[in-house]
Amino acid sequence: METLKERALRAMPGGVNSPVRAFRAVGGEPIFARRASGAELETEDGRRLIDYCMSFGPLILGHAHPDVVGAITDAAARGTSYAVTTRAEIELAEMIREAVPSMERVRLVSSGTEACMTAVRLVRGYTGKSKVLKFSGCYHGHADCMLVKAGSGVAGIASASSAGVPEGCAADTLVARYNHIEDVEALLAEHGNDLAGIIVEPVAANAGLMLPEEGFLHSLRRLADQHQALLVFDEVINGFRFTYGGYQSICGIQPDLTCLGKIIGGGMPVGAVGGRADIMESLAPLGNVYQGGTLSGNPVSVASGLATLKRLREDQPYPVLEQRTARLVAGIKTAASEAGIPIQIPAIGSIFAMMFTEHVIHDFDDVMATQQDLYVNVFHNCLQQGVYLAPSPVEVSFVSTAHTDEHIDKTIEVIGQAITRLKT
Numbered sequence: 001m002e003t004l005k006e007r008a009l010r011a012m013p014g015g016v017n018s019p020v021r022a023f024r025a026v027g028g029e030p031i032f033a034r035r036a037s038g039a040e041l042e043t044e045d046g047r048r049l050i051d052y053c054m055s056f057g058p059l060i061l062g063h064a065h066p067d068v069v070g071a072i073t074d075a076a077a078r079g080t081s082y083a084v085t086t087r088a089e090i091e092l093a094e095m096i097r098e099a100v101p102s103m104e105r106v107r108l109v110s111s112g113t114e115a116c117m118t119a120v121r122l123v124r125g126y127t128g129k130s131k132v133l134k135f136s137g138c139y140h141g142h143a144d145c146m147l148v149k150a151g152s153g154v155a156g157i158a159s160a161s162s163a164g165v166p167e168g169c170a171a172d173t174l175v176a177r178y179n180h181i182e183d184v185e186a187l188l189a190e191h192g193n194d195l196a197g198i199i200v201e202p203v204a205a206n207a208g209l210m211l212p213e214e215g216f217l218h219s220l221r222r223l224a225d226q227h228q229a230l231l232v233f234d235e236v237i238n239g240f241r242f243t244y245g246g247y248q249s250i251c252g253i254q255p256d257l258t259c260l261g262k263i264i265g266g267g268m269p270v271g272a273v274g275g276r277a278d279i280m281e282s283l284a285p286l287g288n289v290y291q292g293g294t295l296s297g298n299p300v301s302v303a304s305g306l307a308t309l310k311r312l313r314e315d316q317p318y319p320v321l322e323q324r325t326a327r328l329v330a331g332i333k334t335a336a337s338e339a340g341i342p343i344q345i346p347a348i349g350s351i352f353a354m355m356f357t358e359h360v361i362h363d364f365d366d367v368m369a370t371q372q373d374l375y376v377n378v379f380h381n382c383l384q385q386g387v388y389l390a391p392s393p394v395e396v397s398f399v400s401t402a403h404t405d406e407h408i409d410k411t412i413e414v415i416g417q418a419i420t421r422l423k424t
C-alpha cells in the first residue's frame with residue numbers, strides 16, 4: 001500500500017506545506033500527526049510523543065486546551081467569517097493594547113509573516129525612506145525583503161537568500177550581526193540617511209537561541225532615534241512567551257512598532273502589527289500605506305486567541321513554566337557534563353536550545369559553528385524514545401503549561417541517555 005509519505009510527496013512539494021516539516025535539517029523520516037492533547041502528540045503510526053516543538057510556539061497552553069477548543073467550537077457555530085468587524089476583534093485588540101502598551105493601535109492579520117511585511121511597509125511609508133536593517137539569524141517571515149542574508153563581508157547590503165527575490169529588493173535591506181552594535185554603527189555611517197527602520201527579534205529564537213547582551217537593544221533604540229528611523233520589535237515568538245505581554249516590558253524599551261503572532265492565535269492563524277498611533281494611522285483606510293485581508297480578524301482565530309490570552313492573564317503561569325524549563329535544562333546539563341560532552345543550553349522563560357559547543361552563543365556565526373551533527377543524533381535517539389524535540393538544530397524547543405513534572409523527569413532521562421550515547 002502507498003504510504004502517507006509517498007502520497008504527500010506526490011501531492012505537495014517536498015510532501016509538506018512548510019519546509020522544516022520535511023525533516024531535512026535532521027534527516028530521517030518525517031512524522032505525521034493525527035491528534036494531540038496537552039503535551040503529547042500522537043503520530044499516524046500510533047506513537048505517543050512528548051512534544052517540545054509545540055507547533056513552533058503558539059501552543060503555550062499545550063494542545064487542544066479545553067478553553068481554546070470550546071471557544072473555537074462556539075465561534076465556528078456562529079459563522080466562520082463575516083468580513084465585517086466583530087466585538088471579539090475589538091476585545092482582542094484591547095487585550096493586546098493593555099498587555100503591550102506601546103501598541104496604541106493594533107491591526108490583526110493572519111500570520112507572523114503578514115505582520116512583519118506590514119511593519120516593514122509601514123516604516124518605509126511613514127518615514128519616506130527605503131532601507132531596513134535586520135540581523136543575521138533573525139527570522140521575520142518570508143516577505144521578499146526579509147528573505148536575505150549578509151552579502152560579502154560580515155555586515156552590509158543584503159543578498160537574496162531565496163531564488164525569486166530580486167536583488168534590487170534585497171539591496172534595500174541591510175544586515176548586521178546580532179549583538180554587534182559596531183556593525184549597526186558602521187552601516188549607519190554609510191546608509192544612515194536612508195534608514196527607514198530597524199527590525200529585530202529582541203530575544204532571537206529562530207537561530208538556536210541568542211539572548212540580547214547588556215545594552216544591545218538600548219543602543220538600537222538610540223541609533224534609530226538618532227537617524228529618525230523606527231524601531232520594530234518582532235515579538236512573534238517573544239510576545240506572551242516570557243510574561244503576560246512583550247519582552248519589551250522586561251527590557252524596558254519602547255519600540256515604535258511591534259509584531260505579534262503565534263501565542264496570540266493560540267494555534268489558529270493570527271498575527272498582529274501595532275504601535276504608535278500616528279504611525280499606525282498611516283495604514284489604509286486612514287493613510288496611504290495599503291494593507292488588507294479577507295480573513296483578517298477571523299472570528300474563529302480571534303476566539304482561539306482570546307481564550308488563550310484570558311487563560312494566561314488569569315493563571316499567570318510564567319514562574320512555573322520557567323521553573324520547569326530550568327529544571328529540564330539543568331538535568332540536561334548534568335547529563336552532558338557527566339558524559340564529558342560540551343554543551344550550551346541558552347534558555348529564557350519556557351524556551352531553550354541545545355547547542356553542542358563549549359563556546360557561549362553571541363551571534364549567528366556561533367550558532368553555525370556548533371556541532372549540529374550531535375544535535376541530529378540526540379534528536380533521533382529522543383524521537384525513538386518518545387520525546388519530540390525541535391526538528392532542527394537551529395529551532396528552539398518549547399515547554400507548555402501542559403508539560404508536567406512527570407513529562408520533565410522522563411525527558412531528562414531520555415535526553416540524558418541520548419547524550420551519554422554520543423560518547424560511543
Ligand SMILES: *Cc1c(COP(=O)(O)O)cnc(C)c1O
Nearest residue numbers: 111112113139140141234236237
Ligand atoms: C514564526 C515567526 C514569524 C513568521 O510567522 P508565520 O506565522 O510563520 O508567518 C515571524 N517572525 C518571527 C520572530 C517568528 O518566529
